[in-house]
Amino acid sequence: MIDFAKAWSILTGKFGTFMEGVGVTLQLAVLTVVLGSLLGLVVAVFRRTRFWPLRILMNIYVAFIRGTPLLVQVLIIVYGLPQIGFRLPRMTLCVIALVINSGAYMAELIRAGLQSVDRGQTEAADSLGMSASQRMLYVILPQAIKVTLPAAGNEFIVIIKESSVLYAVGVYELTYQAYKLASVNYRYIETLLDAALIYFVLTYVMTKLLGLLERRLRRSEKTSE
Amino acid sequence: MKRILALALACLMMLACVSASADALSDLQAKGKIRVGANIAFPPYEFYYLNPETGEEEICGFDMKLAYGVGEELGLEVEIVDQAFSGLITALNVGDVDMLISGLAVKPERLEVVDFSIPYFAGEQIMLMTKENAEQLKTVEDMKGKRIGAQMGSLQAQILEEQFPDSEGYLIDNPNVLALDLVQGNIDGWLITDLVAKQYMAVYADQVELVICDVPVVYDNSAGIAIAVQKGDNATLLDALNAYITRIKEDGTFDSWVDEAAAQSATLLDTSAE
Numbered sequence: 001m002i003d004f005a006k007a008w009s010i011l012t013g014k015f016g017t018f019m020e021g022v023g024v025t026l027q028l029a030v031l032t033v034v035l036g037s038l039l040g041l042v043v044a045v046f047r048r049t050r051f052w053p054l055r056i057l058m059n060i061y062v063a064f065i066r067g068t069p070l071l072v073q074v075l076i077i078v079y080g081l082p083q084i085g086f087r088l089p090r091m092t093l094c095v096i097a098l099v100i101n102s103g104a105y106m107a108e109l110i111r112a113g114l115q116s117v118d119r120g121q122t123e124a125a126d127s128l129g130m131s132a133s134q135r136m137l138y139v140i141l142p143q144a145i146k147v148t149l150p151a152a153g154n155e156f157i158v159i160i161k162e163s164s165v166l167y168a169v170g171v172y173e174l175t176y177q178a179y180k181l182a183s184v185n186y187r188y189i190e191t192l193l194d195a196a197l198i199y200f201v202l203t204y205v206m207t208k209l210l211g212l213l214e215r216r217l218r219r220s221e222k223t224s225e
Numbered sequence: 226m227k228r229i230l231a232l233a234l235a236c237l238m239m240l241a242c243v244s245a246s247a248d249a250l251s252d253l254q255a256k257g258k259i260r261v262g263a264n265i266a267f268p269p270y271e272f273y274y275l276n277p278e279t280g281e282e283e284i285c286g287f288d289m290k291l292a293y294g295v296g297e298e299l300g301l302e303v304e305i306v307d308q309a310f311s312g313l314i315t316a317l318n319v320g321d322v323d324m325l326i327s328g329l330a331v332k333p334e335r336l337e338v339v340d341f342s343i344p345y346f347a348g349e350q351i352m353l354m355t356k357e358n359a360e361q362l363k364t365v366e367d368m369k370g371k372r373i374g375a376q377m378g379s380l381q382a383q384i385l386e387e388q389f390p391d392s393e394g395y396l397i398d399n400p401n402v403l404a405l406d407l408v409q410g411n412i413d414g415w416l417i418t419d420l421v422a423k424q425y426m427a428v429y430a431d432q433v434e435l436v437i438c439d440v441p442v443v444y445d446n447s448a449g450i451a452i453a454v455q456k457g458d459n460a461t462l463l464d465a466l467n468a469y470i471t472r473i474k475e476d477g478t479f480d481s482w483v484d485e486a487a488a489q490s491a492t493l494l495d496t497s498a499e
Contacts, residue, residue: 079402082409090411170374170397170406180396183311183378186318186338 007190011197014181018198021177025202028166028173029159032098036159037152039099040106041145044114045136047107058107065104071165073101078169094171102159106152113148114140146217153210157203164199174198249459250299253323258302261292262322264310266400268424268490269483270328277492285489287482291345291470292326294478295452298469309398311378314339317455324454328418330380331448340456342466344449345479348418350384351437353425358413359438368392368440374403374412381416384444400425408433416442424490 011018047058065073077097081088088096117140125135167176178195182188253259265271271286284305296303306322313329316322317339328348331341352373354362362368369391375381377396385394395412397403404425406412417425419437426435452466473479 079405079409082411087410168398169402170395176396179311180377182315183382183396184334186314186334188312188315 002189002193003187004190006187007193010181010185010187010191011194017177017181018174018194021172021174021195022198022202024171024173025160025163028095028098028163028171029156031095032102032159032163033152033156035095035099036102036106036155037110039103040108040110041141043103043107044110045141047111048114048136062104062107065101066108070101070162071168073097074165074169090169090171094166094169098159098163098166101162102155105158106155109151109155110144110148113144113151116147117143149217150210150214153206153213157206157210160202160206161199248461249454249457250462250465253299253301253462256301258304259296259299259324260304260306260322261295262306262308262313262316262325263288263292263327264313264398265289265305265307267310267328267421269420269486271326272490274489285486287346287479287486288326288328290482290486291452291473291479294473295324295326295466295469299465310376311398313378314453317453320455324452326452328450329453330450332380332383334383335453338456339453340459340463342452342454342463343470344451345470345474346483347446347449348420349446350381350442350444351417351419351422352440352442353407353415353417353422353435354413354438354440355407355410356434356436359436362413363439365389365440368414371413372411373414373416374406375416376400376403380444381418384442385416388443404429407435414438414440420487427491 043058043061046054047062049055074094074097077100078090078093081093081096121139121143122135125139130139163173164175166173167179170176174195178191182191185191263271265273265284265286267286267288269286271284271288274283274285275281276283284307289305292305293303306316308316308322310327313322313325313327314335317325325339328346329335329341331344335341362371365388368389370393372393372395373385373389374395374397375385377398382394382396385392385396395406397406400417400421403412403415403417407415407425408429415422422435422437429435452470454462454466470479473482
């Protein structure tokens with residue numbers, strides 16, 4: 001039976017343990033979304049170059065990452081890289097795995113952002129005599145990023161949730177902490193419900209904050225028009 | 226909405242009744258089958274074994290021999306359910322499995338939630354290290370700030386917490402992965418049962434030399450490992466299990482299972498190395 005009183009006493013009694021996990025989870029999410037966005041940006045821009053081998057390489061990368069489960073990617077990176085000589089700290093390996101994963105999704109989001117920039121902008125930049133890289137850097141990209149920003153925030157929320165697979169490789173994030181508590185208190189459902197509640201609070205608050213940011217961005221749109 | 230809630234409550238209550246029915250042994254006999262929970266990644270206790278004669282995968286190990294033996298003794302069919310170690314006790318208590326035979330050490334906390342048979346085996350607890358580490362790390366003090374691995378929810382995890390409070394604990398469900406962590410240097414030491422340690426020492430012999438280190442591991446081994454069953458009206462079931470365990474220990478059957486399992490898991494290493 002699910003004992004809600006017990007769930008509550010576990011939550012309050014082991015709050016510190018849960019919060020340790022939250023700290024790691026947020027740290028992972030922040031690092032991943034920042035580095036993943038940069039990677040995604042590079043990939044998205046490379047996918048538009050005229051140099052076709054690069055374009056194909058980037059397409060393969062995005063297709064492969066989107067077509068394989070995150071857990072498998074994590075296991076390959078975390079146990080595979082050390083095997084071929086890259087003995088990095090576990091956290092670093094996990095961030096690498098998450099960034100590689102998130103980068104592919106961000107590349108897709110940024111591509112959509114780039115495509116949303118009106119063709120007239122390209123023509124205008126051309127008529128001013130800008131080079132292709134200038135056009136990208138000063139005209140297209142700033143507008144695309146603004147469109148993509150809310151989606152990047154959404155990716156942040158996704159990573160908060162998806163980083164839970166890292167419990168499988170012993171990263172002390174929220175799910176790991178909950179799982180560890182449950183393995184000694186034998187109250188699986190109650191302890192995991194606590195973890196679920198904490199995840200929900202995290203993502204709900206983030207969603208609300210993102211809503212505010214989005215509204216703020218839209219306001220600037222109106223005044224600039 | 227109210228009606229749905231009432232229905233859900235009724236279902237919950239029915240579940241509660243089912244799990245608290247009469248005598249455990251007669252329940253099992255009525256079903257004609259026992260579901261035995263185990264974490265099959267713990268050679269030579271329990272492991273998957275590719276039989277070279279039939280070419281088929283079998284579940285082997287002395288725990289599993291015991292499981293099938295118990296089935297035979299009680300006249301019941303045996304179904305082995307492979308589960309993460311840390312989830313075994315919960316699986317037992319929600320009625321997903323009928324008993325646990327998975328190198329489960331008798332611990333006070335576990336006695337609060339399940340009942341145990343008499344112990345059928347007692348392994349030694351040790352810390353496994355690379356030879357390189359073992360030359361430097363010799364005392365509990367040396368392990369300060371070092372990373373020690375153990376299986377989540379295990380006796381070793383408890384030892385880790387109690388005896389090495391200043392070390393960083395690294396808990397994972399899967400012993401195979403812990404072995405990899407040790408070999409790759411992600412953990413400095415691994416708390417494990419001696420029999421299992423010997424398996425992994427052999428597995429990785431060609432890559433790195435693993436040794437049982439000098440760091441003392443203190444634990445109460447008087448309890449040993451035993452079969453766990455759900456709490457409740459289980460006296461006749463436990464009597465039957467205890468009588469069976471006493472018999473196979475006395476007539477040497479159990480020892481022969483241990484030897485057989487050790488030999489099998491040794492060949493398992495040979496074939497996996499090829």
